[in-house]
Amino acid sequence: MRLSGTLLGAGLILAAAAGLLAFRPSTDDPEAEIVAQDLELGRTVYAVRCEICHGVDGDGNGPAAASQDPRPRDFRRGWFKIRTTASGQLPTDADLARVITFGMPGTTMPAWENVLTEEEILSVAEHLKTFSRRFERESPEPIPIMAGPGSSPEAIARGAQLFVGEQAECIKCHGEMGRGDGPSASDLTDDFGQPIVPADLSMPWLFRGGPSADDIYLRIKTGLTGSPMPSYALVLGDEELWDVAYYVDSLAPDAPPKQEAFLLAAKVDGSLPISGDDAAWAAVPESFFPLGGQVMREVRNFTPAVKGVWVQALHNGSELALRLRWHDRFQDPNDSFDVEMPAVLAENDERPYFVFGDSRKAVNLWHWEAADVLLEEQNAHGVGTRATQSQQDLVGQVEFANGEYTLVVRRALNTGDEEDLVIPSGQFVPIAFAAVEGRSEETTDSGAIGSWQLLFLDEPTPALSYIWVPIAIALTAGLEWLVVRRVRRSTSA
Ligand code: HEC
Ligand code: HEC
Structure with missing residues (x-):
């Protein structure tokens, strides 16, 4: 008073x-x-x-x-x-x-x-x-803070304990793997009465207040006023706050994985994997492609739920297999995913509009839908024009665990279906991805989508051509030696 x-x-x-x-x-x-x-x-x-x-x-x-x-x-x-x-x-x-x-x-x-x-x-x-x-x-003053003692495997291990422990219960909202899918995640509202979800701690580049351990320490200590993210200033000591901050910091890099110039499908012998946990995937590099909202056409969606997809690719000369992994906090019958490629490759590299094609240029969609765990090939020439192809050539498998889907899809490079793109090797093929989170009432046309990327099916260099590499090196070295000798001679003359 x-x-x-x-x-x-x-x-x-x-x-x-x-x-x-x-x-x-x-x-x-x-x-x-x-x-x-x-x-x-x-x-x-x-x-x-x-x-x-x-x-x-x-x-x-x-x-x-x-x-x-x-x-x-x-x-x-x-x-x-x-x-x-x-x-x-x-x-x-x-x-x-x-x-x-x-x-x-x-x-x-x-x-x-x-x-x-x-x-x-x-x-x-x-x-x-x-x-x-x-x-x-009021005249706000910063709260006393402790300088970071520096991260270490021990600090991260202590932080991991606190993260799941009863004292802090971060796991209740953020989930076991920190993907924002904990048991309390689905019914949170902010103080303005709007629905809100816990941050996906594996994507710190999307943190409101910055991704560094210093930022995380301050957010945990002070809380995010107006949101359900509480302040731990009275729950954890400063050393403990730093341990948790270092644990969260250890979950993912501060920036999204650097985007590769193209998605390489290496060539392998024999059959391609069909399950997401097949050991064959372990050796295949993974590319990350950010997904965002499509705001040029109705229905606009500025901040769709799925923020990106990790992709691996393999081919064996007759089939292409893709392994796709994306985060989705809430498994829902209306979840879906699309892999998109042009229906035909234009000579001049002109591509269909990336939002499911346009009136002149159609796209092939490899469509997966959670409802009936349905995998089907569709064609589209713009938003709202999807049609199921009469010939179906896709096979695949999907898993969901801890707020993450893993989908493997496989299709013949040449299906013999005139509606399908014949996927060439040794050439760049435009490819795009789109994901729908059913719970936030996104539809197949208003979910997250990425711009065209390039897929490249590798053609291994024939064994014989490797012989030329040392020969070429030897020849160049020889030439250089000759040049150097000439120059030496002329300068000493
Ligand atoms: C009651 C649920 C709840 C609990 C418990 C909780 N959080 Fe959060 N947390 C949230 C919500 C919701 C957000 C998203 C706030 C927003 O989007 O504005 C969030 C956001 C965050 C962020 C991102 C901050 C930023 O800058 O955007 C971090 C980091 C975080 N929490 C870590 C933790 C840690 C570590 C713990 C345990 C010590 C914890 N949270 C406990 C609900 C919770
Ligand atoms: C395109 C829409 C948009 C524009 C333009 C915009 N803001 Fe915001 N701003 C937002 C949204 C959305 C949030 C809430 C984000 C959240 O709660 O996580 C926000 C939050 C804020 C906050 C709260 C920060 C906090 O710590 O909670 C401040 C301050 C702010 N905006 C200042 C500004 C100022 C100043 C400008 C103009 C120079 C501006 N905004 C322009 C959308 C906008």
Whole structure:
């Protein structure tokens, strides 16, 4: 009571001071003029850059807000996720500037570092503070933190214990493998009443507040106010917080795996694997392809649930096999996946539109659907035009465990079906992937999709040609020696 009374008093004083400033002729006080200019700048930046999502009144209801998940923040409560302050407290000015600068990965909140100047960022942060009276009353301070002692196998092992243990129960929400699929994951809502899911800890590049161990330590310690992600400041000691942070940090690299120039299908002898856990896959390199929302056509989806797919490929001269792995927190009958290739390869490398083809150029779809564990070949020439092919040539197998699907699909390179692409070797073949998470009411046309990638079926070099390699090296070396000798001679002459 006493505290809030004091705060209220301080608020009144501040408000009065603000009123005084406003009435003072600005020319008298250059500092007040700077403040007024900054506020004016902040208001302008907000109107031009932020209002469309966050709304004129900062209520998160801008004209573009409707289709977004998570929704743009309502600033009126003073609930902020990315802070250095204790749970529930306001962020510091530096916290606000940081989150505006770097944005919130995995959401539509952009990074403004290459768009706004530092002055504009500080000014717009100042303007945000006008949406909640709490900023007048409270003066947030960073909580005491401990410098990271450095990661080690021992720290990671202790962190792993804490992650599953009863004290922290991270596993309840984040799941055994950290993919955001724990037993409590399916019915979480945020403090605004919107459904929310636990972060997939194997994709730290999508963390709202950054992927580093330092970021993770702060998020666990302070919690993400407004979301179900609690603060552990009163549950775990600083050493323990670091152990858990190092464990989470050890689950995945900070950035998505570097994208290869193309997806190589190595050639093997004999039959191709059909099951996802066949030992044959162990030696095959895996490529990661990010998937995103398709926003050019209805139905737009800015942040679809599936964020990417890991792909391996093998062929044996007559068949192609793909092993596809993607994360999906909730197994659902409406989950589905598509592998997409052009129905024919154009001479000029012109490709169909990557969102399931276009009126002039059709695509082949290798379609998998959880409902009846159905695997079928389809053709499409644009959204909403899928048709099941009359001749079916696909075989495959799917597994689901710990928030991850593993699908193996196999098809003959030349099926003899005129609707099918004859998949050539020694040539680049456009290939794309699309995934639907049924639980978030995505449909086959509004799920996650990636742009065209290139598949390349390797043709092993005939054994004889290897003989030429040492010969070529010897010849080059010989030539070089001759040249060097010539040069030496001419310089010594
Ligand atoms: C395209 C929509 C969009 C635009 C434009 C946008 N934001 Fe956001 N912003 C979001 C969304 C969505 C969130 C909520 C993300 C979440 O809760 O995980 C958010 C959250 C925030 C937060 C909360 C950070 C935290 O720690 O919780 C701040 C601050 C913010 N935005 C500032 C701005 C500023 C300043 C601008 C303009 C310079 C801006 N935003 C423009 C979509 C947008
Ligand atoms: C009650 C459920 C719940 C528990 C328990 C929980 N989390 Fe979370 N966690 C969430 C949710 C929900 C999010 C996503 C918040 C968002 O998207 O804004 C999240 C997000 C995160 C993030 C990402 C932060 C960022 O910057 O986006 C990390 C890291 C994390 N949690 C780690 C942990 C660890 C470690 C524990 C145990 C010490 C834990 N969580 C316990 C629900 C939980």
